[in-house]
Amino acid sequence: MKNESIRPGDSFETLVNEYENKLFRTAVATLGNIEEAEDIIQETFIKLYERTEPFENKEHEKAWLLRVTINLCKNKLRSSWLRKRVPLLDIYPSETKEEYELLEEVMSLPVKYRTVIHLYYYEGYQTKEIAQLLGQKESTIRSLMLRARQKLKIVLEESNEYQLRKEHNNETI
Amino acid sequence: MKPSNPLDPYNKYIDSFHVNRTLHEKLVHIPYEIKQTQEKRSLIKRGYKPILTVATCCLLFLMLNYIRPLLPSSNKDSAMSPPKEEQNSLKPSENASTNLDTENVSVPPTTYQLYLTTQKQPNWEEDGTRVTLTTITENPKYSTLLPTKLLRELTTKTVVQYGNANDSNYVITLDKKDQNIVRLTLLPMTQNEHALIVSPNDIPAYSLKGVTVTKQSADTLLLPIFNRDEFSPDIITSRAYYDNNDTSTVSYSFGITDGDFVIIYEITDMTPDEIYNLLNN
Numbered sequence: 001m002k003n004e005s006i007r008p009g010d011s012f013e014t015l016v017n018e019y020e021n022k023l024f025r026t027a028v029a030t031l032g033n034i035e036e037a038e039d040i041i042q043e044t045f046i047k048l049y050e051r052t053e054p055f056e057n058k059e060h061e062k063a064w065l066l067r068v069t070i071n072l073c074k075n076k077l078r079s080s081w082l083r084k085r086v087p088l089l090d091i092y093p094s095e096t097k098e099e100y101e102l103l104e105e106v107m108s109l110p111v112k113y114r115t116v117i118h119l120y121y122y123e124g125y126q127t128k129e130i131a132q133l134l135g136q137k138e139s140t141i142r143s144l145m146l147r148a149r150q151k152l153k154i155v156l157e158e159s160n161e162y163q164l165r166k167e168h169n170n171e172t173i
Numbered sequence: 174m175k176p177s178n179p180l181d182p183y184n185k186y187i188d189s190f191h192v193n194r195t196l197h198e199k200l201v202h203i204p205y206e207i208k209q210t211q212e213k214r215s216l217i218k219r220g221y222k223p224i225l226t227v228a229t230c231c232l233l234f235l236m237l238n239y240i241r242p243l244l245p246s247s248n249k250d251s252a253m254s255p256p257k258e259e260q261n262s263l264k265p266s267e268n269a270s271t272n273l274d275t276e277n278v279s280v281p282p283t284t285y286q287l288y289l290t291t292q293k294q295p296n297w298e299e300d301g302t303r304v305t306l307t308t309i310t311e312n313p314k315y316s317t318l319l320p321t322k323l324l325r326e327l328t329t330k331t332v333v334q335y336g337n338a339n340d341s342n343y344v345i346t347l348d349k350k351d352q353n354i355v356r357l358t359l360l361p362m363t364q365n366e367h368a369l370i371v372s373p374n375d376i377p378a379y380s381l382k383g384v385t386v387t388k389q390s391a392d393t394l395l396l397p398i399f400n401r402d403e404f405s406p407d408i409i410t411s412r413a414y415y416d417n418n419d420t421s422t423v424s425y426s427f428g429i430t431d432g433d434f435v436i437i438y439e440i441t442d443m444t445p446d447e448i449y450n451l452l453n454n
């Protein structure tokens with residue numbers, strides 16, 4: 001295989017199996033569009049194949065792939081055609097109204113907030129790691145997180161209240 | 174995923190997205206696709222080279238065979254110009270005079286074009302046995318057709334006698350090996366003049382400036398040459414004729430000059446008056 005960045009013993013297919021869903025979900029979360037996300041994933045893996053420098057470790061590999069995916073998503077979002085496409089998804093699969101509102105609220109966040117929210121809550125990265133991943137200052141990431149939380153505050157509070165109420169009812173029963 | 178994550182619904186929602194089978198296949202085959210694309214590109218590159226080569230050859234072929242003949246000739250005269258070795262030139266000198274040959278010479282009936290010009294000094298190459306006269310024609314307008322094949326043959330034969338290039342009267346006599354003898358005389362002319370004498374009694378058919386000279390008797394031989402249509406009086410600026418003191422073979426010559434060159438032809442068996450009358454009538 002041409003790609004020297006792929007670890008010894010790892011075939012390209014192994015890497016695809018390992019990262020395709022993770023990267024696809026990140027792209028969907030960022031773009032809110034499945035077709036566009038599919039294109040982005042292909043571009044990301046092409047870049048991986050063409051990369052010649054080896055990765056330092058597994059984390060470096062994952063971070064690089066995420067960063068490439070997010071950057072490609074941002075590039076895609078710069079196009080005026082995609083920028084006009086709001087809302088991102090029409091119907092969100094949810095069991096309750098609160099869940100639906102939460103999803104709607106998250107997915108309607110501006111991309112910069114949605115990206116950090118996704119990396120923080122879904123990927124489990126810390127703000128410092130997100131800052132490194134996105135090439136921004138940690139304070140900027142903290143600021144973005146704060147604003148994103150504020151925007152989600154009402155929804156989250158309602159969701160918490162619902163959760164508390166649900167738990168209380170279960171206890172009563 | 175954190176258990177107390179307030180965005181669990183979001184995580185659950187995102188988790189529901191999976192790469193479908195088609196996309197997975199595409200991703201897995203990326204290396205193969207890239208390799209195939211690279212091979213196609215190299216094939217195209219390799220394919221273009223022979224195509225371009227063939228196209229270039231075809232163009233050249235067309236140029237050489239079809240287009241070039243259609244192009245107007247830039248210089249008709251130059252196209253007919255002879256090889257350099259045939260472009261003999263003569264020594265410039267001051268006073269026109271001739272050394273006339275009265276012997277019969279058999280000249281091959283082949284005509285070549287000879288250019289006479291004074292634009293450049295002739296090149297003289299002497300190795301003791303032969304003299305080669307070469308010159309560069311710069312003004313093909315003043316050209317005449319002379320049996321230069323004969324001249325060329327002569328200049329490669331033994332030189333019987335030749336004078337010094339610095340002499341005012343410079344005579345080169347070249348003998349042919351066969352019985353026919355031809356004398357070429359370089360006349361002393363002005364710096365701007367060259368002279369050539371070809372003195373066969375029997376000049377074959379040749380043309381001079383489009384006028385065909387047929388084989389004629391000696392006394393009428395040069396008449397067509399001095400056809401007024403070809404040599405108008407204004408270019409016949411000087412004439413010289415003289416008796417070569419050989420009473421037995423009286424020969425005369427005269428020159429025509431238009432400022433660039435002089436051609437002197439010998440007319441035998443004519444008196445000066447006859448020649449004069451010939452030229453003025």
